Amino acid sequence: MASPPAALRRRVPVWLIPVLWTVALGLWGLSRQNSLWRDEAATWQVAQRSTAETVHLLGNVDVVHGCYYLLMHGLFECFGPGTTTLRLPSVLATAVAAACVxxxxxRLAGKQAGLAGGLVLGLLPAVQFYLQEGRPYALVAAGAGISTLLLVTALQGRARTAHWIAYGSAVLACALLNWLSLMILPAHLVTLLWTRAGREVWSRWAVASATATAGALPLVLFSRGQSGQxxxxxxxxxxxxxxxAVLLAIGGLGALLDRPRTGQLSVAAVGLPLLAVPQLGLLGLSLVQPLFLDRYVLFSLLGLALLIGTTVGRAVRAAGTRFPRASVWVLPAVVAVAAVGLLPQSLAKRSPESRVDDVLAIASDVRRMKAPGSAVLFLPAARRDTASVSPxxxxGLRDIALEQSPKDSGTLKGVEADADRIRxxxxxxxxILLVTDAPRVARPVRGARDRTKxxxxxxYFAVVGDQQVRxxxxxxxxxRAPAG
Incomplete structure (x- = not known):
């Protein structure tokens, strides 16, 4: 008869511990000292607009994030605006991704490998960054995890029609959050080729993939008109x-240790394409149009976590053959060492300084430095986001350059008057109070309006006060007084 601890371990699903671990990592320092950086400020201000105002905005800018903005609008309506409401969806989405890993x-390499992969995902530095981000990239990772799990289910011969409907829906949902996530389809294609999938799997995958791509195509085509963003x-x-290169080297080593074979479903057959194809695909696209930002392919790190988890799983099995009692401590020891080693990065990513700026930090200085009759200018106009999130x-300050507000113009920064009228x-x-970037992050002044400011x-003016923060x-x- 099994001992109670052993029976308990069998009853606890393998995904539960990674989910709890990832949520704990996400809740740790979630507010980042009540800071909010410029990308999250865009989410914050759009989420507080009405549906009609959001649709108006999407016709001009950020249509690629339209579904995400509408989702966050609903959450802000239900739970109110705040950093917890803004970032908690990313925490929960990353936990879903960890569960899928x-x-x-x-399924493919054993319980220890699955547990290790799920725990590793939340520790990866890039994942820790977007784990607490009020943007859609963690949600895309969750969808990628779900679609990959459904594909594995199909390759194991356990899929029904409902599974393929769910697969296509997950791919489409990811594409509507960020259409570059469609690169998961060629990654899955490589997995199908690697495992020599049967005709029925091929046909159903083709239908589901084509349907998801067709559903996202209008968004892809329309967003091309906003490529200036x-x-x-x-x-x-x-x-x-x-x-x-470093990620692919680590992933490639993990794949070799998995000893993959053509025609066999394995972690290497799933994880290596999931890691490599989106990374290489984005590099290829960037040769045509610069697009290389790691957040666009954050979901590819699920493949890396799978491969690292399998390596740890093999280490546990190897230790078990020689040191059966000590082998149970291999996984906890690896996770503990990784967590301690990455602690400086973990702390850094939870500080306001981890982002390029903090939209909220300067608001208190504006309150203190403004005076009756003062005017305000923003240079560039995008720095008006501070006023949008901290009205x-x-x-009492007159925005003398503004001709049409962000809401009325369907933009994020408003429409300013021409240079002569601003002058x-x-x-x-x-x-005049000037809200701008600190010198360390400021870009050269461009455009007639900003040059005029x-x-x-x-x-004609002299500096009488200056404050820089985050x-x-x-x-x-x-x-200045006129020259005498």
Whole structure:
């Protein structure tokens, strides 16, 4: 008769511990000291607009994130705006992804491999970054995990029609959150080729994939008209290849240790394509148009977690043959050592300094530095996000460059007057607060409007106050006395 602890271990599903572990990692320092950076500020302000206002916005910008914004609008309506409401969906989505990794790993390489893979996912530095991010990338990872688990189910001969409907729905949902996630389809294609899938699996996969792609195609085509939004992404350089190369090297080593065979369903057959194909695919796309950002293929790290988990599982089995009693401590020891080794990065990613700026930090300084009759300028106009998420801090300040508000214009930063009108409005002011980027993150001033703002302030105004905090800066200018 099995002992109570052994019986309990058999009853506890393998995915439960990775889910609890990932949620704990996500809740740790979730508010990041009540900070909010510029990408999350976009989610924050759009989520508080009405559905009609959001649709108006999507016609101009950010249509690729439209479904995510509508989801967050619903959550903000139900639970109210806050950093917990903003980031908790990413925490829960990453936990779902960890559960999928654990189940896949268990099916293909044993319980220890599945448990290790599920625990490893939440420790990966990039995953820890987006684990607490008010953006859609963790949700895409969850969908990728679900679709990959369904594919494995099909390759094991256990899929029904409902499984394929769910597969196509998961792929489509991911594509509607970020259509670059469609690169999971060629990754799954490689898995089908590797395992020499049967004709029925091929036909059903083709139908599900084609249906999901067709469903996402309107979004893909429409978003091409907004490609200017990613014009800031730098062209591909050699140093940008270091990260993917390291990931592929680690994943490749894990695949070799799995001793894969053609025609056999294994962790290598699933995890290596899931890791490599999206990474290489994004690199290839970036040769045509610069698009290489690791968050676009965050879901590929599920493949890395699977491969690392299998390596740890093999180590546990190897130890078990020589040291049966000690082998039960191999996995906890590996996770503990990894957690301690990554602790500095974990702490850093939970600090406000982990992001390029903090939209909320400067609001208190604006409250303190403003005075009756003061005007405010934003340079560039995108820094108006501070006012959008902290409107109370800017009450009483006249936004003299603004011609149409972000909500009314269906944009994130509003529509500003032309350069001549901005110049005239500035010269009529005695005191101006300028909200801009701190020098360490500021980009060169571009555009006639922004050049005019900078030139008029330099020529006709003097600095009487300046405060920089977490990538943002507010400077108080007063009109110089006319030369005598």
């Amino acid at each position: 654990a189940v896949i790993g268990e 990613v014009s800031w992404i730098p062209p591909l350089t050699w140093h940008m290849l270091i990260g993917p 109370d801090a800017f009450s 005239t409005a500035m010269l009529a002011q005695r005191r 900078a030139a008029v302030l330099e020529k 990538g943002r800066r507010v400077t108080v200018y007063e009109r």
